[in-house]
Amino acid sequence: MLRVERLKRFFIELASIESPSRREAAVAAYLKEKFSSLGALCHFDDSASRTGSEVGNLIIDLWPERGKPLLFFAAHMDTVQPTENPKIVFENGVFKSDGRTILGADDKSALAIFLELAHHLVEEKLFWPVQFVCTTCEEIGLLGAKHLDYSLLRAPFGYALDSEDPHDLINRAPEAIRFSIKILGRAAHAGLNPEKGINAIRVAAEALVRIDLGRIDFETTANIGLIKGGQATNIVPEEVLLEGEVRSHSHEKLEAFWKKLVKTFEEIIQCQQREGDKRPKVFFKRQEDYPLMAVSEEHPVVQIALRAGEKLGHSLRLTKTGGGSDANIFNAKGFPCVILGTGMRKVHSTEEYLPLEDFVRACELSFELLRQAAK
Numbered sequence: 581m582l583r584v585e586r587l588k589r590f591f592i593e594l595a596s597i598e599s600p601s602r603r604e605a606a607v608a609a610y611l612k613e614k615f616s617s618l619g620a621l622c623h624f625d626d627s628a629s630r631t632g633s634e635v636g637n638l639i640i641d642l643w644p645e646r647g648k649p650l651l652f653f654a655a656h657m658d659t660v661q662p663t664e665n666p667k668i669v670f671e672n673g674v675f676k677s678d679g680r681t682i683l684g685a686d687d688k689s690a691l692a693i694f695l696e697l698a699h700h701l702v703e704e705k706l707f708w709p710v711q712f713v714c715t716t717c718e719e720i721g722l723l724g725a726k727h728l729d730y731s732l733l734r735a736p737f738g739y740a741l742d743s744e745d746p747h748d749l750i751n752r753a754p755e756a757i758r759f760s761i762k763i764l765g766r767a768a769h770a771g772l773n774p775e776k777g778i779n780a781i782r783v784a785a786e787a788l789v790r791i792d793l794g795r796i797d798f799e800t801t802a803n804i805g806l807i808k809g810g811q812a813t814n815i816v817p818e819e820v821l822l823e824g825e826v827r828s829h830s831h832e833k834l835e836a837f838w839k840k841l842v843k844t845f846e847e848i849i850q851c852q853q854r855e856g857d858k859r860p861k862v863f864f865k866r867q868e869d870y871p872l873m874a875v876s877e878e879h880p881v882v883q884i885a886l887r888a889g890e891k892l893g894h895s896l897r898l899t900k901t902g903g904g905s906d907a908n909i910f911n912a913k914g915f916p917c918v919i920l921g922t923g924m925r926k927v928h929s930t931e932e933y934l935p936l937e938d939f940v941r942a943c944e945l946s947f948e949l950l951r952q953a954a955k
């Protein structure tokens with residue numbers, strides 16, 4: 581039997597250790613100590629120099645001598661802020677913070693499940709080789725997963741425990757890019773010789789009204805969330821900077837949006853021809869945030885999870901998410917991975933909480949997954 585009191589204790593201990601992004605050393609040391617005492621092999625990869633974290637990603641092998649791992653479980657060790665001196669409260673079957681900090685169930689609830697699973701396997705002498713991948717810097721751009729040493733990952737597929745509802749099985753997540761657009765006009769005195777200026781704010785505005793933003797279609801969203809420019813009311817503004825993002829479950833649609841965005845700005849610039857004067861200029865910068873995640877419903881990673889859910893008497897809902905996570909990177913690196921919920925709620929806020937019932941259910945599901953994979 582999985583032991584609920586022990587699972588609770590692991591969670592409280594983990595959530596009591598501060599681990600904002602790049603400061604994961606203490607939580608990693610705690611995990612290493614616990615897993616090592618079970619005889620598991622703990623290995624830090626060399627990603628720290630590239631992520632800026634205190635430590636590398638922690639890859640744990642249980643029963644490596646028993647052959648190829650059946651699967652891997654993944655979770656991130658870092659949390660968002662505020663995290664200073666966390667006090668965990670357990671009341672009426674629910675974990676929460678004392679209101680000053682986040683709870684950190686995102687993603688410590690998953691790490692506690694890993695510990696309970698490993699203890700259970702060892703106690704029951706269930707020699708199912710399995711890997712646990714504990715990443716750094718997920719919350720600041722999936723940096724740990726992006727720089728993970730994938731030669732250490734020997735399992736064919738895996739499960740990232742990093743979502744809320746334990747009834748959900750997430751097999752699709754969007755691709756996302758971030759971009760900035762700089763418009764360079766020409767400064768001039770607004771009262772003495774405005775005709776010598778090119779108003780960059782005006783150029784930006786003309787382009788912006790011609791661009792679709794918000795929900796573009798059922799699988800694509802776009803936003804321009806930042807605008808900076810101008811110096812004073814009596815100066816024709818020379819420079820404007822716009823920053824935004826686009827996400828889509830379709831790579832083609834994302835590229836189509838980007839193309840249209842660029843074309844719209846270039847057309848507006850073309851129209852700005854003036855006598856004996858130069859046109860404004862536009863500069864684009866684009867940064868890939870995370871790649872698309874789309875795991876086929878036929879893939880064993882999905883099928884095993886569905887079977888495990890049925891076995892426990894609660895069928896899982898196949899669903900998609902609107903955000904990116906480490907699972908996007910694992911998939912892009914050739915390791916099919918879906919996302920499961922741990923019961924955590926209202927994450928990234930001081931109201932974050934974790935109902936024990938859902939937490940235990942997620943733990944039971946993880947164990948059942950392994951049992952199904954071992955068959």
Ligand SMILES: [Zn+2]
Nearest residue numbers: 656686687742
């Ligand atoms: Zn998370």
